[in-house]
Amino acid sequence: MALDGQKTAYKYIGTTPNRPDGLDKVTGRARYGADISVPGMLHGAVVRSPHAHAKIVKIDATKALAMEGVKAVITRADFPEGLEGEDWDIQENCMAGEKALYDGHAVAAVAATSPLVARDAAKAIEVTYEILPHVTDVDEAMKEGAPVIREGAADFSVPEGLHPNVVRYFDSGRGDLDKGFAEADLIIERSFTTEAAHQGYIEPHACLGQMGADNRGELWVCTQGHWFMRRMSTAVLGIETTNIRVTPSEIGGGFGGKTTVFIEPLSLALSRKAGGKPVKMVMSRNEVLRATGPTASASMDVKMGMTKDGRITAAHGTFRMQGGAFAGAPVDVTTMLAFANYDIEHVHHIGYDVITNRPRQAAYRAPGAPMAAFATESVIDELCRELGLDPIDTRLKNAAKEGTRATFGPKYGPIGFMETLEAAKAHPNYSEPLGPNQGRGVASGYWMNWGGETSASVAISEDGSVTVSVGTPDIGGSRASMALMAAEAFGIPYENVRVNISDTGALGVNEPTHGSRATYASGLATIRAAEECIGKMCKRAADKWGIDPEAVVWEDGCAKPSGPNAGEFPPMTIAEIAGEMGGTGGPISGHYEDSPAGFSGSFGTHVVDVEVDPETGRTTILRYLVVQDAGKAIHPAYVEGQFQGGAAQGIGWALNEEYIYGEDGRLQNPVFLDYRVPVASDLPMIDTVIVEVPNPGHPYGVRGVGETGITPPLPAVANAVRDATGKRICKLPLRPSRVLAAIQGKEV
Amino acid sequence: MAELHLWSGLRALADGKEMVEIEGETVGQVLDGLVAAYPGLEPALKRGVSVAVDGQIVPNSRNHPVKPDSEIFLLQKLAGG
Numbered sequence: 001m002a003l004d005g006q007k008t009a010y011k012y013i014g015t016t017p018n019r020p021d022g023l024d025k026v027t028g029r030a031r032y033g034a035d036i037s038v039p040g041m042l043h044g045a046v047v048r049s050p051h052a053h054a055k056i057v058k059i060d061a062t063k064a065l066a067m068e069g070v071k072a073v074i075t076r077a078d079f080p081e082g083l084e085g086e087d088w089d090i091q092e093n094c095m096a097g098e099k100a101l102y103d104g105h106a107v108a109a110v111a112a113t114s115p116l117v118a119r120d121a122a123k124a125i126e127v128t129y130e131i132l133p134h135v136t137d138v139d140e141a142m143k144e145g146a147p148v149i150r151e152g153a154a155d156f157s158v159p160e161g162l163h164p165n166v167v168r169y170f171d172s173g174r175g176d177l178d179k180g181f182a183e184a185d186l187i188i189e190r191s192f193t194t195e196a197a198h199q200g201y202i203e204p205h206a207c208l209g210q211m212g213a214d215n216r217g218e219l220w221v222c223t224q225g226h227w228f229m230r231r232m233s234t235a236v237l238g239i240e241t242t243n244i245r246v247t248p249s250e251i252g253g254g255f256g257g258k259t260t261v262f263i264e265p266l267s268l269a270l271s272r273k274a275g276g277k278p279v280k281m282v283m284s285r286n287e288v289l290r291a292t293g294p295t296a297s298a299s300m301d302v303k304m305g306m307t308k309d310g311r312i313t314a315a316h317g318t319f320r321m322q323g324g325a326f327a328g329a330p331v332d333v334t335t336m337l338a339f340a341n342y343d344i345e346h347v348h349h350i351g352y353d354v355i356t357n358r359p360r361q362a363a364y365r366a367p368g369a370p371m372a373a374f375a376t377e378s379v380i381d382e383l384c385r386e387l388g389l390d391p392i393d394t395r396l397k398n399a400a401k402e403g404t405r406a407t408f409g410p411k412y413g414p415i416g417f418m419e420t421l422e423a424a425k426a427h428p429n430y431s432e433p434l435g436p437n438q439g440r441g442v443a444s445g446y447w448m449n450w451g452g453e454t455s456a457s458v459a460i461s462e463d464g465s466v467t468v469s470v471g472t473p474d475i476g477g478s479r480a481s482m483a484l485m486a487a488e489a490f491g492i493p494y495e496n497v498r499v500n501i502s503d504t505g506a507l508g509v510n511e512p513t514h515g516s517r518a519t520y521a522s523g524l525a526t527i528r529a530a531e532e533c534i535g536k537m538c539k540r541a542a543d544k545w546g547i548d549p550e551a552v553v554w555e556d557g558c559a560k561p562s563g564p565n566a567g568e569f570p571p572m573t574i575a576e577i578a579g580e581m582g583g584t585g586g587p588i589s590g591h592y593e594d595s596p597a598g599f600s601g602s603f604g605t606h607v608v609d610v611e612v613d614p615e616t617g618r619t620t621i622l623r624y625l626v627v628q629d630a631g632k633a634i635h636p637a638y639v640e641g642q643f644q645g646g647a648a649q650g651i652g653w654a655l656n657e658e659y660i661y662g663e664d665g666r667l668q669n670p671v672f673l674d675y676r677v678p679v680a681s682d683l684p685m686i687d688t689v690i691v692e693v694p695n696p697g698h699p700y701g702v703r704g705v706g707e708t709g710i711t712p713p714l715p716a717v718a719n720a721v722r723d724a725t726g727k728r729i730c731k732l733p734l735r736p737s738r739v740l741a742a743i744q745g746k747e748v
Numbered sequence: 749m750a751e752l753h754l755w756s757g758l759r760a761l762a763d764g765k766e767m768v769e770i771e772g773e774t775v776g777q778v779l780d781g782l783v784a785a786y787p788g789l790e791p792a793l794k795r796g797v798s799v800a801v802d803g804q805i806v807p808n809s810r811n812h813p814v815k816p817d818s819e820i821f822l823l824q825k826l827a828g829g
Contacts, residue, residue, distance in 0.1 A: 332824040366828050366829060408755075409753055409755070409800060409821035410819070410821045411819075411821065412803065514828045515828025586790070599805070697804075721777070
């Protein structure tokens with residue numbers, strides 16, 4: 001593997017120091033979205049549609065505005081007209097126009113002097129609706145005669161003859177399917193469904209917006225990406241981007257769901273209407289579940305062929321996804337990644353993006369990949385069972401490796417899928433004996449990762465300590481990773497580096513902490529900015545010594561003369577150079593900006609053992625193993641945390657989590673008591689193995705690790721339940737009632 | 749000239765071709781040349797695509813260099829959670 005110029009021996013990388021923000025977070029000193037308060041602040045509340053689909057006939061705020069303490073009411077009339085494309089979608093989702101498109105859709109908002117008055121005022125706003133027919137199921141929404149959510153929403157890609165609710169269409173593949181299936185000794189075709197699952201972040205959306213009549217202001221907000229907040233909020237309000245400065249709070253989870261706006265433009269619009277008073281808005285859990293983005297639900301048909309010795313000869317998948325009332329279900333990614341783990345000559349994907357009367361979907365950890373993996377990895381499991389093949393050996397036989405032409409087109413560079421399979425096979429969990437009603441499931445997954453717009457700065461302080469400024473909010477320990485990479489680059493202790501998450505006024509545009517990109521992209525920028533600082537410090541030392549800067553090297557936090565003609569000088573430490581910098585040329589800082597293209601995907605393989613109670617259908621996770629390629633683990637404990645977090649969320653999606661809609665189109669379970677995410681007592685300690693196949697596109701070999709981990713659990717758990725019960729269940733979640741019905745031989 | 753490969757949903761907009769040869773020294777020049785040759789592809793490119801050059805995905809990088817023997821794939825627009 002060519003790793004020219006890539007560092008391979010480390011002093012700080014690979015260690016596991018405490019995170020620099022840890023003390024703040026365990027003592028309550030860290031400020032989250034709802035912790036921001038300022039004098040004179042008002043509180044906002046939102047009026048939400050109780051109907052899945054309804055024409056908004058009239059909004060009467062007379063009673064609300066007459067209440068003491070009520071300072072402003074806004075409706076869609078307070079927002080500009082004429083937006084197009086995604087900007088219109090975002091505006092329409094933040095505040096309904098002519099129609100309420102789902103249960104929970106915002107139709108008005110109010111600002112008042114207390115949260116209680118705001119809530120009472122919201123209840124006093126009278127909305128007259130004309131209820132329309134609705135549809136919440138993806139397959140139903142595609143049928144002839146289904147209620148039309150919005151005419152003309154389809155783009156150029158949709159073939160003629162499909163229902164208007166089909167808004168995007170995808171078709172990709174290569175080879176000759178007929179030839180491929182003719183080579184197979186066994187062909188299996190199954191249909192699958194997955195339900196919408198919410199990101200389930202602990203911290204609800206919260207913000208504080210202030211904007212005057214001059215359309216200038218500030219926004220403090222819990223978000224994965226404050227430049228996205230700025231761009232989207234200002235687009236919805238029809239004002240210039242730089243009119244609003246956005247400062248991110250700490251964030252209690254996001255998983256993709258905090259990469260878009262919901263209440264933020266409302267707080268700014270309310271503030272403007274209330275004479276510029278700041279307006280704080282905090283969602284309830286009910287609002288989070290009803291009105292922010294879960295991921296899409298899916299309906300899928302997958303057909304695969306295999307030879308007796310385990311070679312996949314052909315694969316075909318049709319994927320239908322609904323992402324709520326707007327285009328954007330991640331079926332585009334699904335049609336790229338469904339079979340991406342494998343070297344398949346004949347492969348074809350078809351995808352349908354369908355709109356329904358549900359909330360607008362938002363990104364959720366590897367968006368589009370887990371659903372596809374459930375279908376494809378379940379079919380592979382069935383093929384292995386029918387042919388009597390070991391599931392890991394079969395995956396090894398077909399695994400993509402360096403040079404394999406991916407099912408989406410280009411050839412892979414260095415990747416670590418084979419290594420994850422080999423490590424999983426060698427792990428003791430894979431040979432642990434199983435008891436009655438117990439079963440083992442294996443599945444693999446992949447996420448491509450991302451680079452994205454990135455801007456970072458590094459500044460040397462007067463005492464030689466270092467400040468790193470990045471624009472990617474710290475969700476999973478990225479401050480620690482940035483500090484480790486800066487410490488490694490400078491050769492100074494980890495404790496001498498402080499990492500700040502800068503606001504939108506301090507750096508160039510940064511994409512959010514999404515796409516598993518923060519440690520890769522902000523880390524790369526941190527290293528490059530540090531190298532700029534090092535170059536400047538070497539020159540300061542060279543100037544002092546009166547030698548050529550080229551004759552100075554940087555080692556272990558010091559500038560040192562190097563080479564036969566450099567002369568004999570004692571090394572200058574970073575503290576010595578920094579202490580003199582005011583008189584040797586001024587402050588020393590470095591900056592780097594890029595949309596780095598050297599990111600590389602991460603493969604993972606999971607092995608899970610379950611026990612299924614034959615009397616109740618309840619599935620218990622006995623042991624769970626995650627093996628994943630991290631390229632190079634900067635802070636191994638936080639890499640393991642990402643693996644475990646992805647697995648836990650995937651287990652929840654597999655076993656319990658689902659959006660349940662009544663016949664009236666209203667969400668039936670908008671609280672955590674009824675929307676059942678796994679808690680600590682539901683899960684064993686999740687075992688991890690970090691595989692390290694370095695990514696040549698990062699100075700230290702980093703691959704993003706945040707998303708791949710949620711992809712294999714859906715099929716791994718389903719395969720284990722199949723192993724335990726003898727029943728293949730093709731619908732998620734595998735709630736006890738569904739599993740029990742399958743055990744009893746009923747149709748599920 | 750670089751080889752540019754289209755996903756099957758785009759082929760109908762490019763006279764049914766899976767691969768087209770387009771001149772250009774950067775990704776931007778190749779994409780501009782593609783639209784000039786096949787105007788029907790413009791909506792798809794405007795909706796957003798990712799581009800892989802010789803196995804490397806180069807999002808938002810119209811300036812990324814392209815060699816005469818480069819292999820280019822148009823991919824769906826990427827993001828993440």
